[in-house]
Amino acid sequence: MLELPGTYGIWSPGEGFVLARVAGGEAEILTLAVCPAARRRGLGGALMAAALAGAALRGAAAMFLEVAAGNAAALGLYLGLGFAEVGRRRRYYPDGSDALVLRRGLDPAPGAAS
Numbered sequence: 783m784l785e786l787p788g789t790y791g792i793w794s795p796g797e798g799f800v801l802a803r804v805a806g807g808e809a810e811i812l813t814l815a816v817c818p819a820a821r822r823r824g825l826g827g828a829l830m831a832a833a834l835a836g837a838a839l840r841g842a843a844a845m846f847l848e849v850a851a852g853n854a855a856a857l858g859l860y861l862g863l864g865f866a867e868v869g870r871r872r873r874y875y876p877d878g879s880d881a882l883v884l885r886r887g888l889d890p891a892p893g894a895a896s
């Protein structure tokens with residue numbers, strides 16, 4: 783996936799990683815995961831902060847992501863970072879649960895690509 787245009791990743795070896803993509807002035811989180819043993823120590827937040835900064839550097843004006851409506855851990859993380867719900871995809875996941883579409887605006891970094 784990292785070879786796809788606009789795709790980038792940040793990882794902490796053995797602990798967690800995030801993959802994101804920028805296209806057409808918008809960014810999206812493709813996946814975020816922290817190993818169970820490394821959770822609740824701030825790594826998820828640090829990976830997301832790096833992904834947001836990377837998106838701004840690449841000229842994105844907003845970041846989007848999808849999260850299962852029942853994923854309390856991820857929702858807590860994202861809402862704490864300023865994401866807000868902008869849509870819902872009904873029965874999006876194989877178990878029949880809905881996906882929430884979240885968005886956060888970004889301040890393009892000085893000298894960012896456009």
Ligand SMILES: CC(C)(COP(=O)(O)OP(=O)(O)OC[C@H]1O[C@@H](n2cnc3c(N)ncnc32)[C@H](O)[C@@H]1OP(=O)(O)O)[C@@H](O)C(=O)NCCC(=O)NCCS
Pocket residue numbers: 814815816817820821822823824825826827828848849850853854855856858859860862
């Ligand atoms: C979601 C995930 C990445 C969070 O990673 P993490 O390193 O534990 O996150 P952080 O330690 O940075 O937590 C930041 C905030 O998120 C929220 N949060 C994290 N885990 C939580 C939990 N189990 N329950 C409720 N809120 C939680 C809290 O607000 C937390 O802040 P606090 O610790 O000061 O209360 C991790 O739980 C994970 O990998 N889950 C499985 C994969 C997944 O769901 N990925 C997201 C798909 S959209």
